[in-house]
Amino acid sequence: MITSPNNVILVGFMGTGKTCVGEALAKRLGYKYVDTDDLIEVRAGKVISRIFAEDGEAYFRALESEIATELESFRDHVIATGGGIIKADDNIAALNRAGTVVCLLARPEVIYERVKDETHRPLLEVPDPQGRIVELLAERRAQYEKSGYQLDTSDLTTDQVVDHIIALVRR
Ligand code: S3P
Numbered sequence: 001m002i003t004s005p006n007n008v009i010l011v012g013f014m015g016t017g018k019t020c021v022g023e024a025l026a027k028r029l030g031y032k033y034v035d036t037d038d039l040i041e042v043r044a045g046k047v048i049s050r051i052f053a054e055d056g057e058a059y060f061r062a063l064e065s066e067i068a069t070e071l072e073s074f075r076d077h078v079i080a081t082g083g084g085i086i087k088a089d090d091n092i093a094a095l096n097r098a099g100t101v102v103c104l105l106a107r108p109e110v111i112y113e114r115v116k117d118e119t120h121r122p123l124l125e126v127p128d129p130q131g132r133i134v135e136l137l138a139e140r141r142a143q144y145e146k147s148g149y150q151l152d153t154s155d156l157t158t159d160q161v162v163d164h165i166i167a168l169v170r171r
Pocket of ligand 1: 122
């Protein structure tokens, strides 16, 4: 029997909480958890910062789109995605075919606080990461707004975000 995908897909900018929330949500729903960045790293055989440095962002985006089209075959998964997956409308369409898409948001200063001590995001390895966050958020805002559900995580705990998402998907 072919069932339609019941996955929950988390999109949103870097530092909005997709990984923490995704792992906790998967536990609560009894689903498996997967992160598209991890699938990309397995496919490329190297970590994202090396993909960007050695192959370029365009190659990373091509792998990201390839993975996006494959998510439709997943069942019972919470899928966290990379912050830029929504740049391509075809990816947004593929995510919508794969399940319920929820976009996590956060204020730029909260995002900066959450990511400032991490070094695995090549797009933020620049002299002015705070400025870059504001710039990228502005560039991508319209794409994030295409998600059916949006939730600002700035002032919420992981558990509170999970509660909200469960209420949304069960509605
Ligand atoms: C990116 C976000 C990263 C990762 C890559 C590019 C982006 O994922 O996919 O560094 O373009 O916003 P996270 O959102 O999980 O940090």
